[in-house]
Amino acid sequence: MSVVKLEAPDLEEGVAPLSPIILTSPIPHRRRRVRVRVPRTVRRIVGPLIVLILWQVVCSAGVFTSFEVASPIAVFDAGRELAVQGVLLPNLLISLRRVLEGLGLGVGIGVTLAVLSGLFRAGEDLLDPVVQAARAVPILGLVPLAIIWFGVGEMPKIFLIALGSTFAIYINTFAGIRSVDQKLVEAGETFGLSRWGLVRRVILPGALPNFLVGLRLALVGSWLIVIVAEEINAQSGIGYLIMQAQTTDRTDIMMMGLAIYAILGLLADALVRLLERRLLSWRRGFVGA
Amino acid sequence: MADIKGHVTPFESLSGAAVVATNVQRSFNGRDVLRNVNLTIERDQFVALLGRSGTGKSTLLRILGGLDADYEGEVLVPERRAVVFQEARLIPWLKVLSNVVLGLSPRLEGRAALRERGLDALREVELERHAKDWPLTLSGGEAQRVALARALVREPQLMLLDEPFGALDALTRIKMQSLLQRLCALHRPAVLLVTHDVDEAILLADRVTVLVDGQISLDVEVDIPRPRSRGDAKFIELRDRLLRELGVEERTAAPPSTLVSLAPRSRRGDEVSR
Numbered sequence: 001m002s003v004v005k006l007e008a009p010d011l012e013e014g015v016a017p018l019s020p021i022i023l024t025s026p027i028p029h030r031r032r033r034v035r036v037r038v039p040r041t042v043r044r045i046v047g048p049l050i051v052l053i054l055w056q057v058v059c060s061a062g063v064f065t066s067f068e069v070a071s072p073i074a075v076f077d078a079g080r081e082l083a084v085q086g087v088l089l090p091n092l093l094i095s096l097r098r099v100l101e102g103l104g105l106g107v108g109i110g111v112t113l114a115v116l117s118g119l120f121r122a123g124e125d126l127l128d129p130v131v132q133a134a135r136a137v138p139i140l141g142l143v144p145l146a147i148i149w150f151g152v153g154e155m156p157k158i159f160l161i162a163l164g165s166t167f168a169i170y171i172n173t174f175a176g177i178r179s180v181d182q183k184l185v186e187a188g189e190t191f192g193l194s195r196w197g198l199v200r201r202v203i204l205p206g207a208l209p210n211f212l213v214g215l216r217l218a219l220v221g222s223w224l225i226v227i228v229a230e231e232i233n234a235q236s237g238i239g240y241l242i243m244q245a246q247t248t249d250r251t252d253i254m255m256m257g258l259a260i261y262a263i264l265g266l267l268a269d270a271l272v273r274l275l276e277r278r279l280l281s282w283r284r285g286f287v288g289a
Numbered sequence: 290m291a292d293i294k295g296h297v298t299p300f301e302s303l304s305g306a307a308v309v310a311t312n313v314q315r316s317f318n319g320r321d322v323l324r325n326v327n328l329t330i331e332r333d334q335f336v337a338l339l340g341r342s343g344t345g346k347s348t349l350l351r352i353l354g355g356l357d358a359d360y361e362g363e364v365l366v367p368e369r370r371a372v373v374f375q376e377a378r379l380i381p382w383l384k385v386l387s388n389v390v391l392g393l394s395p396r397l398e399g400r401a402a403l404r405e406r407g408l409d410a411l412r413e414v415e416l417e418r419h420a421k422d423w424p425l426t427l428s429g430g431e432a433q434r435v436a437l438a439r440a441l442v443r444e445p446q447l448m449l450l451d452e453p454f455g456a457l458d459a460l461t462r463i464k465m466q467s468l469l470q471r472l473c474a475l476h477r478p479a480v481l482l483v484t485h486d487v488d489e490a491i492l493l494a495d496r497v498t499v500l501v502d503g504q505i506s507l508d509v510e511v512d513i514p515r516p517r518s519r520g521d522a523k524f525i526e527l528r529d530r531l532l533r534e535l536g537v538e539e540r541t542a543a544p545p546s547t548l549v550s551l552a553p554r555s556r557r558g559d560e561v562s563r
Binding site for chain 2: 183184186187188189190191192193197201202205206208280281282283284
């Protein structure tokens with residue numbers, strides 16, 4: 001209809017009578033927020049610290065024997081003992097190196113595959129089913145095969161770690177590439193960006209937030225694999241220390257090894273958070289109340 | 290510049306035309322959106338294209354901008370052209386200045402010169418101080434001004450504006466309109482402004498065209514001296530004419546008898562809306 005006739009409401013008849021309105025504050029219970037400025041790093045340590053204290057309290061109360069569960073203090077002492085013997089640091093560095101090499105390889109492969117299947121429909125059709133199928137294979141089931149293929153040196157460990165991290169990278173980066181706003185790609189095209197320019201300046205940076213989520217998952221995955229790889233077949237590394245401690249019934253050393261993994265996990269996560277802050281400073285997303 | 294698709298043949302415009310579109314047709318899934326569009330835009334001419342939503346205004350603009358290759362007919366446009374969309378479409382992870390010079394090659398003039406050119410463009414839209422800011426920190430009007438700077442920095446021979454002020458508030462829109470007017474007077478590109486705002490079209494354009502049923506049903510020169518005022522008698526007369534063409538009647542102070550006499554006209558409006 002092109003001619004719309006608007007009728008003024010007839011105030012004489014059929015109008016509901018006005019009822020009284022109760023007015024309240026838009027915020028149900030006005031709470032005054034007391035903001036104590038505590039640095040973010042300190043706030044993030046509080047949670048793990050509480051867990052530690054609870055752990056110590058439970059152990060001191062004698063709930064477990066020291067053979068079942070070592071107290072945090074005992075674990076710390078074990079760590080100091082190994083450090084003094086000069087055993088801790090070299091093994092730690094070896095584990096760290098394995099993770100970094102495996103992760104580097106895994107990230108490289110994951111990103112390459114994600115870019116190929118993210119940018120090209122043909123790549124997706126070709127690669128994605130293969131990757132999804134490979135992802136379903138339990139990595140730990142590959143340990144015997146890895147030994148057959150690569151022997152007992154560093155290669156099987158790095159191979160397993162790479163495999164353990166690559167899928168998280170692939171899936172998240174692929175999703176990131178596909179979630180880049182088509183309108184931005186179109187704008188880039190109209191303003192003369194080349195195909196490579198589009199990939200470099202629009203598509204990959206747009207996929208970066210998802211990639212970083214994948215990186216966090218991959219970090220966790222790679223630490224998970226390294227301990228298994230080192231327990232099954234190694235002469236060095238934190239996992240090897242744990243295995244040795246098992247044969248000598250040293251619960252405190254076993255738990256120290258696990259504690260080191262936990263601390264490294266925390267540090268790695270902090271590193272990625274730092275990366276996120278640096279690389280994603282353009283974002284104006286919800287950061288939590 | 291934008292990718293020249295195979296069907297855009299180089300053509301030297303002797304007549305001084307910046308756009309020559311002949312018998313342009315475009316359909317989506319069997320639905321004809323553009324039936325038979327003929328449009329010529331002279332260089333440095335500002336043409337507004339009016340139409341109700343869904344009539345194919347933006348489709349035509351996208352064809353002229355090289356964003357839609359699946360049309361039939363003949364289309365000739367200049368090589369240097371720029372588009373401003375309804376949303377600013379700034380790349381959020383590039384700073385404002387990088388957005389402005391996006392896609393321009395520093396190889397021709399050097400990085401510093403390109404940067405200077407970008408800053409000049411930002412200065413023209415009075416946003417030089419935001420050169421190093423992230424786009425998401427800008428207001429809607431500011432972002433759209435950056436988009437305008439990004440278009441102008443290319444010194445386009447044809448500017449395609451797709452409802453560029455549609456998402457802005459009324460006050461910002463007025464400011465943007467006068468800014469656009471000033472910049473166009475300065476740079477003198479050919480302009481196609483797609484809008485559904487009749488006042489905006491009359492205010493800015495040298496020529497107003499109306500797209501109805503996939504065809505240009507009206508094409509009039511705006512014979513009102515600038516600066517134009519909405520209160521001008523000619524302005525009101527043209528606005529009424531354009532609104533009628535679009536199948537809309539404004540019931541202002543018109544006596545009831547006018548409404549009755551326009552009744553047959555309204556049926557036409559129904560046809561249009563299909």
